[in-house]
Amino acid sequence: MTVSIKDVARAAGVSPATVSRALGGGPVSAELRGQVEAAVKATGYRPNLSARRLRSRHSQTIGLIVADISNPFFTAVARAVEDAAYTAGLRVILCNTDENPQKEAMYLQLMEEERVTGVIFAPTRASVDKLSRGTYGFPIVLIDRAGRASGQDAVVLDNFAAGGMLVEHLVAQGYRRITGLFGNASTTGIERHDGYVAAMRQAGLVPAAHFIAPSIEAAEAEARQWFAQGTAPEAVIASNGLLLMGVVRAMRAADKRIPQDMAITGFDNESWTELAGPGLTVIEQPVADIGRTAMKLLLERLDAPDAPARKVVLGGRCVVRGSTSRAAPAAN
C-alpha cells in the first residue's frame, strides 16, 4: 500500500540505513545517493513523520498557544513566530484557547503528548501564576501576559508605561474626566490599568476604571449604559482592540460624535482603527518583534536550559489620530 523506506531501499539496491542517510545528508557516496534519489522519485516515497519523530526522539515542533485567534494582535504575532520557526527548521502547532483555562490545560497536555520541544504561550490571568518552570517537559515562553511570573521567560509590552502614555496624551489635549475600560481575563488589563491610575493621579485627576469581559459586546454594553444614563466621560481608554471596537459601536448606536461627544483611544493599531470615525488614537504594539523575540528566547532556552529566566519588555508607540483631538473644543 503505502511505500516505506524499505521499498525505496529495495528499488535502489541499497539498505534502508543508506536511504535514511542519503535523505538526511549523512555520508553516502555520490553514486548511491543518485540511486536513492532516483528510487525516491520512482516510488513516490514520503517519509513518515511519526516514525521519524518516534525514533529520533525530537519532534522539531513547537506549540503556540494563543487566547483568541480572531484577534488580529495574535494572528500578527503568530505570523512572526511562524516565520522565525520556519527559518529555524521547526514546525508550529497553533492552538486557540478562547481565554478558557480548561482549554489551556487541555492544550498544554496535548503539547506534552506531541513531545514538542517548546511552547510559546499567552495565558489567561487565571493560569499565569500557576505555571512554574519544570512542570512540563518543555520550556515555555510567555507572550503578551506575564504577570508576576518569576522564573519564566517572557516577552511583553510595557503596559504600565503605555497606559500612562494614553492618559498623558489625553490630558495634554485638555481632557480631564477620563474613564478606563480594561479586560478582566488577562494580566495586561491589570498592568495597563495600573499605568492609567498612576498617570491620572500624577495629573491630579481621579481615575475611574471598569474591568469587563474582553469582548466587543461587553464593551458596547458598558458604553451604551453610560450614554443611556448620561454618565459618559470626556474620554475613554480601552485596553484592547475588542473593547475599542465595542465603544465605537456604542457611540454610533447612540449617535455620538468622536471626539466631540467623547474622545476615544486604546490599544492595538489594527487596520480598521485608521478608518473608524476620524481615525482612532492607539498604542501600537511591536507585534512582529514580539513574535520574533519570543522565538529567539525559546531557542536560547533550549540551548541553555538552566540559564536564569529573562523577561523582555518592549515599548509601545502612540499613534495619534483624530479621535483624541480638541481642534473643535466641545462645550463642557
Add this chain to the structure above:
Amino acid sequence: MTVSIKDVARAAGVSPATVSRALGGGPVSAELRGQVEAAVKATGYRPNLSARRLRSRHSQTIGLIVADISNPFFTAVARAVEDAAYTAGLRVILCNTDENPQKEAMYLQLMEEERVTGVIFAPTRASVDKLSRGTYGFPIVLIDRAGRASGQDAVVLDNFAAGGMLVEHLVAQGYRRITGLFGNASTTGIERHDGYVAAMRQAGLVPAAHFIAPSIEAAEAEARQWFAQGTAPEAVIASNGLLLMGVVRAMRAADKRIPQDMAITGFDNESWTELAGPGLTVIEQPVADIGRTAMKLLLERLDAPDAPARKVVLGGRCVVRGSTSRAAPAAN
C-alpha cells in the same frame, strides 16, 4: 527519563497491552482498570502520540490550508472547522500559504508526511485546476475557491449571484457608472466578476473591471489613481475585505465622502465594515456554515471514498448600509 507505557504497566502490575486497553477503552476488568488509572496518575504518564500514530496507522488529524490567516474570513472558517473537527475527535493542522503556490505544494507534501486523514483547502487560482482526485493519499475538500474543479468535493459561495446582487442593489439606488475591483489570485474573483458583468449587461450598463493583487495596498493604489486622474466611478464593488479596505483608505486620503463622492460596496461582513464611514454595504458570507459543511463533506468522503464528488453552493446575504445610499444625491 520519560515514562513509557511499560513503566505504567510495571507500576500497575499488568502487561503493557492491558494498559493500552485500559486507556483506549478496551475490555479490561474493573479491578485492573483501577490499578492502571492509579499507576498513570502516580507516574505522570503521557502517551506518545507519534508512537500511537505510527502503530495504529491513523493520525486522527486533518489539515486546513488557507490562503491568508490575517483575513478574518479565513479565521472565522478556521474556527468553525476546528470546532467541528474537535467534536469528531480530530485534530487540525492549520497552514497559511500567503497565496503562494509554492507554499501550497510544500504544505500538501507536509500533509502527506503527517499522514493526515484529509485536508480542507482554499487553493490559489494557479493550483486549483491542477488538483485531481487521487493525486494525494488523502481526500481534499475545497473551500471558498473551487474553479471548474470537477471531481473534487467543494463548498463555496454563490459568487456569481452575489456579484450580481451588488450590481442590482447599486442600480436600484440609481448608480450607473459602477466599477469592479477583483482579486487576481483566486477563482472567486473571476466568478464575482462574471456575476458583476452579467448584471451590468442586464441593466444595460457597460462593465468596467480591474483585476489586481488581493491586498489593501494594491486596491488603495488603484483607487488613488482614479481620484488623481479624475476617473473615479459613481460606485465601486470590491471583491473581498482587503480590497474594500484599500478603497476606503484611498477615499480618506483623497478626502472623498462616502457615498456622496463615490459609493462603495463589496464582500465580507467583517466587523469594521459597520464602523467605516456611514457603514459599508457588503455581502455577508455564511462563514460558520462553510467551515461546518466542509468538515461534514470530508467526514462523509472518508466514509465513502468512491461516492461522486459533491459541490455545495451557499448563498450570500446582502447587508445594506450607508455606503450605497442615495438619500442625499450628489450632483453628477
Add this chain to the structure above:
DNA sequence: AGCAGTACTGAAATCGTTTTCATACAACCA
C-alpha cells in the same frame, strides 16, 4: 609489508505504542 586511519555500507537494535495471537478460566448448554 604492515598498520592506522578514513569513508562507506549493511545488519540489527531501537523508539513507544497498538494489535494479533495464544491461553486461561468461567459460564453456559445439551
Add this chain to the structure above:
DNA sequence: TGGTTGTATGAAAACGATTTCAGTACTGCT
C-alpha cells in the same frame, strides 16, 4: 460431564523510521 462459547489477559510482532555497531575497502604512512 464435556464441549462450546465468551471474556480477560499477556507475550510477542509490528508500525517505519534512525542509530548503533561492526565490518569492508581504501588510502596514506612508516
